[in-house]
Amino acid sequence: xxxxxxxxxxxxxxxxxxxxxxxxxxxxxxxxxxxxxxxxxxxxxxxxxxxxxxxxxxxxxxxxxxxxxxxxxxxxxxxxxxxxxxxxxxxxxxxxxxxxxxxxxxxxxxxxxxxxxxxxxxxxxxxxxxxxxx
Numbered sequence: 416x417x418x419x420x421x422x423x424x425x426x427x428x429x430x431x432x433x434x435x436x437x438x439x440x441x442x443x444x445x446x447x448x449x450x451x452x453x454x455x456x457x458x459x460x461x462x463x464x465x466x467x468x469x470x471x472x473x474x475x476x477x478x479x480x481x482x483x484x485x486x487x488x489x490x491x492x493x494x495x496x497x498x499x500x501x502x503x504x505x506x507x508x509x510x511x512x513x514x515x516x517x518x519x520x521x522x523x524x525x526x527x528x529x530x531x532x533x534x535x536x537x538x539x540x541x542x543x544x545x546x547x548x549x
Contacts, residue, residue, distance in 0.1 A: 429485065430481055430485040431506040439470070449529050453522055453529070457522050464515045464519070465518075467516075
């Protein structure tokens, strides 16, 4: 990190980059793929988005080592992923949400999308409820 990058981190009081983790996913294509995503979004503080780089689970869970002032309590011993994190363009500059093509804040928003995307979504649900599909 350059000196100006460190200054940017010092000016960032909400430490946004330390309040979540993301996990890139294979592109969901089938109803079964989206059914798994619905299950994942049924859990607290889990969201989903798609951007230019693909599909990601967004887990809103702050780092355990984040201090009240936004600093890192284990800075000297922080993991390599933290050391490698670039803030060339980060949430300090612009909210990440501005780059999202799709964003699902929970189960209900993804379910609405699934019903629009798949014409047979509700028929599949009814067949599952009747025990006709495994």
